[in-house]
Amino acid sequence: MINTKKRSVSILTAILFLFLCSLAQADNTLYQYSTIDSLLIGNYDGELTAVELQKHGDTGLGTFNSLDGEMIFIDGKIFKAKADGKAVEVEQSQRSPFAEAVFFKTDSIIKIDSSKSLENLNEQITKALGSENIFYTIRIDGTFESVRTRSVPAQQKPYRPLVEAVKEQHIFKFSKIEGSLIGIKSPAYVKGIGVSGYHWHFITKDRTAGGHVLDCSFRNLAAKVGNYNNFSLQLPETTSFLDADLTKDKEKELKKVEKNPSKD
Structure with a gap:
């Protein structure tokens, strides 16, 4: 009986240890x-739902099926900035063809005078960061003197490449606005997989x-x-992804998609 109890305690201890390791x-x-x-290349339909994404974090970026708006994932809630610039919280069944998420934590604070x-x-x-070879998530809250954003209208099949779709982007200008910038900085070696360098969304x-x-x-x-x-990468199982030439x-093309049109 004593040995059985010891084995039970050992098993429970091991399970707790593995659970804590997974959380870490x-x-x-x-x-x-x-x-x-x-x-x-135009794969705008994915299987990932909002509720599934929320299992992987509380902060992030992305877009929605049919390229219907920009995703801002903040404080555990997922918002869509639509083609008219307005943001709405999405339903849990909303799907995404591309998204990134983390459980946000503050490892350092960078004070920016201007x-x-x-x-x-x-x-x-x-300049304030350490290694260029890990991932960073950045959050800036407060009043911004100006913010310039864009969103793209939902696309119709057959889908065009993203570099063509963003030609229809709608641009919005905010002045003296309170809000939050959410950014992800990825290493250069993720080229082709993620957006190397900085990627920012605002709400x-x-x-x-x-x-x-x-x-x-x-x-x-x-x-x-x-x-x-x-870094955890989940690949789609859609036919369009499996048959794509990547x-x-x-x-x-990515640089053209990401650039500020006012600096052409």
Whole structure:
């Protein structure tokens, strides 16, 4: 009887240890569904639901099926910035063809006295970070002097490549606006899989507007930064993904998709 009790305690201890280890790993993992190259060639329909994404984090970025709006995942809630710039919380059944998520944590805080542009913001954060070879999630809350965002209208089949779809993007300008920037910085070696470098989305404090960030400026705000050294990639099982030709280098197309049109 004593041995049986000891074995039971040992088993429970082992289970608890494995559970705690899994939690620790989750805290350091950036989860991603699909690849950026798949999205670039026009694979706009995925299987990932909002409720499934919420199992992998409480903060992140992405888009929705048919390329219908920009995803802002913040404080455990998933919002869609639609083609008219307005943001709405999505239903749990809403699906995504590409998304990234983390359980946000603050490993460091970067005080930023002034940022005159998105490019300038990226430079300041890069100087304050350590390794270029891990993932970072960044959150900046406060009042912004200006924010320039975009969203793309839902696409119709047959889907065009993303570089063509964004030609229909709608651009929105905000001034003296309270809100949050959510950014993910990925290493250069994820080229073709994720967005190497910075990727930012914005949502207003009242959660009614936002989008993919093209530019921004502000004074006296702080960037909360989380470090992530685990990367979990879930590949779609859709026919369009499994049959896709993903052998071509799409980096030039990605740069065109991400760039600020005002700087052409």
